[in-house]
Amino acid sequence: MNKILKRMAAGILTGALCLTAFAGCxxxxxxxxxxxxxxxxxxxxxxxxxxxxxxxxxxxxxxxxxxxxxxxxxxxxxxxxxxxxxxxxxxxxxxxxxxxxxxxxxxxxxxxxxxxxxxxxxxxxxxxxxxxxxxxxxxxxxxxxxxxxxxxxNNDHLADLFRNWLEENTSADGSEGFLVSTSLASQGNVQHIEVSRAILEGLQEKYGLTYEQPIEDLVYVSETTNVANDKGLLITLYPGSPNKDTWLPGISSLLQSGKYKMFLSSGQTYNQTATVVNEVEAAFGIDIKVASIAAFSTTLDTAFSTLDPNGNPSVDFVTVKxxxxxxxxxxxxxxxxxxxxxxxxxxxxxxxxxxxxxxMISISSPEELAKTKGWDDAEAGTWIAGxxxxxxxxxxxxxxxxxxxxxxxxxxxxxxxxxxxxx
Amino acid sequence: MSKWQDFRRKHVLLMNTLFTVAVPLTVWLVMELLDYSTTGLHTMNSMVDWTTLMRNLVSSFCFALGLNCNMALGRMDTSTGSQMFLACILGGNLALSLNLGGVGVLVFSMLLGMVAGAFVGFLFINLRILPMVLGLGISLVYECISFSANNQQGLNLFGKPGVGILSNRLFIIGITVLIMLVMTYLFQYSPFGYKRRAIQGNQKLANDAGINIYVNALLCYTAAGALVAVAGVFDTAYKSNLVPVLGMNSNSTVFSNMFPMAVGLWLAKKSNPVIGILAGSLSVQFLVLGLAKFTNIGMSDYMQTCIKYSVWLVFMIYRMNEDKIQLIKDKRARVALAKATRAQRAAVAA
Structure with a gap:
């Protein structure tokens, strides 16, 4: 009996293993x-x-x-x-x-x-x-x-979106400090490279900055790096993968320094950092604005409908592909x-x-998000590119x-x- | 016998407590000194750090305890990571759909974790495939199920009603104490625990003595499933969401939690496995939070990970050679004793 059971289970497991191996195909x-x-x-x-x-x-x-x-x-x-x-x-x-x-x-x-x-x-x-x-x-x-x-x-257009938002939401002198998550750009992730570049270009154009290093080099940094610039603005690049145990504590540690009021992410990380950002805001009584990449989804709806301790949506600006x-x-x-x-x-x-x-499309309020309802909705099958x-x-x-x-x-x-x- | 040895002998409980507390305290002290001298920040800089510590501590503690359920008996279950994903994604989403809040997420995930663990245990006792090999196979299957569940969205806790309780410090402390009490009873004082320790000593003798080693194994796998599910819920509360993985990536959770488990089991020699693993997890969390402060001076998370696992490597080297160090100490003691005896005899003879 045991032998039969053993053989049956071994067969099922072997089959499952084969199916799993080809699951991606x-x-x-x-x-x-x-x-x-x-x-x-x-x-x-x-x-x-x-x-x-x-x-x-x-x-x-x-x-x-x-x-x-x-x-x-x-x-x-x-x-x-x-x-x-x-x-x-x-x-x-x-x-x-x-x-x-x-x-x-x-x-x-x-x-x-x-x-x-x-x-x-x-x-x-x-x-x-x-x-x-x-x-x-x-x-x-x-x-x-x-x-x-x-x-x-369209990188120029993306930089425009960030620049326009920064224009309206940042101080004239850029004293609030900018934390830029470059995500996996250092490992060659194309989207993260493009968005990191767009953010740096947006900041450059907004404040008329001259970086000491070319943007092409900056987006590839693999260490936490303060971007040296002629106006002395605090722009910190934070690379890394949200899947690593040490990534989120690192973000938390930087935000707790109180030097950053802007958190700009090249990846779709607004959801993963939401709890940490909220806790820092509540503990230090500061308002950190969050800009990120996103896709139309219930996660994005939740992010815009969930208020942070300051009464703002937990994400302030997203560029949606x-x-x-x-x-x-x-x-x-x-x-x-x-x-x-x-x-x-x-x-x-x-x-x-x-x-x-x-x-890319920019969204900076729940009202703007509401207008996009039904766009690229997988469940309803309503596609922008029909x-x-x-x-x-x-x-x-x-x-x-x-x-x-x-x-x-x-x-x-x-x-x-x-x-x-x-x- | 010196006064110190005499004191140690008379105050065993105090000495054991000090030994258990000393390690996390030392790690905190070292990190505090390093953090403050290099970044000007404390390791525990604000209440945010305390909340993070507690949430990550209960997660790491439960996972390490879950691993220990089987590991101590020679069964390395590499599927615990995938059990965590499966239990949290299925159980968590079920609880959210029923509007049961954080407590519901925790309870449903635990139940699903028990089922997932019990199934692995059932397969193990019937097939007797090497636990590690079985774990790898099961990992792939469970990962696929959790990946395809909920439209590949995993579990998202951010902004969901009632889940804020999972970040409440009192709730976290309550859950930690509850788990400690239950697991201490189960491991140390229950019939299951006695049998488990008998099996741990010698499986064949335990079997010959009439202990049903198969039922015990099944219960161990079930308990492990429940514990890793709790770990997953608190980890998700911190990271806001749990993204499903494929290709045995869930194993990284298993291996990363072996560090606190290894430290915990070392500390357990002066306490018990539950307290030891809690202290071990606390030590590792102090290390992680302390290293995170170095981000302020430009250290990447890759470097932090590298340092973390280098410390583990050094610890394991020490553990592997602990007996040799003890041997040298014993030899020195013997030589000293011999010298003292010889001197004493010489004095008597003179």
């Missing part, structure tokens, strides 16, 4: 599997696209829902999603697994690397990344005919490349891989599409235009 449907399709065929076959993810948060959940529930059935594609990929080695393994599973393309939200592009190139697979070209010069300069380009936040717009652009670049128009729809005027930019929007980006529905026209469309997305689109 779940796909949306059984659809047909095909070989490389970057040869220009538009046979109506189902393309298989691998999606490499770096995080597991609201944004990723929303993206998955967008790809699985909207893009996949609408455009007859199939997605293979990764689990959280910690480093380039994990991305490489994921891509190899996707290739073995017959993937036609890879959308990479983790790396921005010529190594991955080369791997895809060798296997005839289209490669698209989220990021900016500055972070991957070798990818920009190299010969990668199947690399369809980058999609990322219109997730579906980013996802639509990476999908469009990939899909157009798979449909054989990589040279027109995925290349800039110099023939280089295209650099697609989208604008069918009409995506159709304008795809060669199959808009044969005249070019990289420039996609970028024009993306640039037109702002709060007003979204409100109009969403009715």
């Amino acid at each position: 779940g796909s949306t449907g059984s659809g047909s599997q095909g070989g490389s399709s970057a040869d220009g065929e538009t046979t109506g076959k189902k393309f298989v696209i691998g999606v490499a993810e770096a995080q597991a948060n609201d944004e990723v959940t929303t993206r998955r829902a967008y790809f699985e529930n909207f893009i996949a059935p609408t455009y007859n594609v199939e997605f293979i999603f990764s689990e959280v990929l910690k480093d380039d080695a994990a991305v490489k393994t994921f891509i190899e697994n996707c290739i073995d599973s017959g993937a036609d393309a890879i959308i990479d939200f983790k790396s921005n690397s010529s190594q991955m592009a080369r791997l895809c190139e060798e296997n005839g697979v289209v490669y698209t990344v989220q990021g900016i070209p500055d972070m991957a010069p070798d990818l920009m300069e190299g010969e990668f005919p199947l690399f369809s380009g980058w999609s990322g936040a 219109p997730s579906s717009v980013l996802n639509a652009s990476v999908f469009a670049a990939t899909y157009n490349a798979l449909n054989g128009v990589i040279d027109t729809a995925c290349r800039d005027e110099n023939g280089k891989p295209a650099n697609f930019r989208f604008n 069918k009409e929007f995506v159709d304008q980006m795809l060669v199959t529905t808009n044969p005249d599409v070019t990289a420039a026209s996609i970028n024009e469309l993306m640039a037109s997305v702002d709060v007003d235009s979204i409100a109009e689109m969403m009715g």
Whole structure:
């Protein structure tokens, strides 16, 4: 009896172990599997696209829902999603697994690397990344005919958002002190690099600062660093991962010094730091303003509806990624490349891989948040980048599409235009 | 016998108490000196630090105690981290959906933790797979379940009604005392505890003596599940949310809590495992909070983590060589005694 039980349990566990090992490789449907399709065929076959993810948060959940529930059935594609990929080695393994599973393309939200592009190139697979070209010069300069380009936040626009908010919410002399969490920028996280840079540029423009070190170097610091500047403003960069035991006590310790009244985060950390910020505010009787990155979610609703000891929302300002717009652009670049128009729809005027930019949305009050209700709502399936929007980006529905026209469309997305689109 | 030795012999309880208290006190003192001399800040700088200390202490204490439930009997359960994630995410969200507040989150998480732990125990006693190997397999399964539960959102306690109690200092002290009392009774004075210690001494002899070692193992796993769930709830109260992980990342929680457990078991030789582990956890928390103050002079959290685990390494090296040090001490004592005896005899002969 025991032996039978043992064998049964061993079988179940072994099966569970195998399933777990491939848990990150779940796909949306059984659809047909095909070989490389970057040869220009538009046979109506189902393309298989691998999606490499770096995080597991609201944004990723929303993206998955967008790809699985909207893009996949609408455009007859199939997605293979990764689990959280910690480093380039994990991305490489994921891509190899996707290739073995017959993937036609890879959308990479983790790396921005010529190594991955080369791997895809060798296997005839289209490669698209989220990021900016500055972070991957070798990818920009190299010969990668199947690399369809980058999609990322419009950094200038993001810096404008931060600058405008800082303009209205900071003192004229900047004496309140700024604590900037650079999160995983030092480890090459593209989003954190972009936002850290935007914050530093925003502060630079607001106060007319000259930093002693270039911003490109500052965003990569791996130690807590006071940014030396000509006006002597206190700007402290705090890198690190919220997953580490020592990260949150470090934030708490810095805030308790009473030198910082502004906490600006390049990552989506407003939720993790909320308790610590509230406790410091209550204990020291100070008001710390919090600005962070966010995604439309119940977490964000809670943050704006929960008041701190000073009667303000626990987060004062967030820049929200219109997730579906980013996802639509990476999908469009990939899909157009798979449909054989990589040279027109995925290349800039110099023939280089295209650099697609989208604008972030800023929210600084519960009232503004209320206006965005229903935007990129995964449960309701209401997407900013709906069918009409995506159709304008795809060669199959808009044969005249070019990289420039996609970028024009993306640039037109702002709060007003979204409100109009969403009715 | 010297006066000091005589005093020690007569005041065993006092000496044992001093030994147990001395370690956390020394860690605090060292960190205080280092913090104040380098950053101008105290290790415990404000009430915020005290709240943080208490919340993290109860979390670390419960987790280390949970590990000790099985570790002392030679079973290293590497799935405790994933049990914590599973119990808190499922139990916590269930309690929140029923508007039961912080106490509900704690109770439901504990119940789910007991179920999760008991299931691992059930598998262990039936399959007899090496506990560590079984733990790794179970980790992957539990992680996947907690990752897919609640739409991958984990457990979010910030801004939820009634969860503020989890950061209330009196409540934390109350829970800590309650856990200490229950676990002291369970480990030291209950039939389960007697049997557990008999098994700890020699499993085969215990079995031959009629102790049901399987039931005992099942109870140990169940208790461990409940304890790590409590740890998870207080950890979430501090970090506002518990983000689910995959790929055996939950094991990092297990290994990071082995430090307080190791220190605690060392201290337990002069008290009992519950008090020892509490003192060990307190020592580690003083170290972590003290190191956090160095952030003000530019030390990154990576460096702090590096120092923390280097201290652990040094401690383990000491632990591994403690007998050698004792051997040298004993040898010196023997030599001294021999010399004294020889001198005494020589004096008598003269």
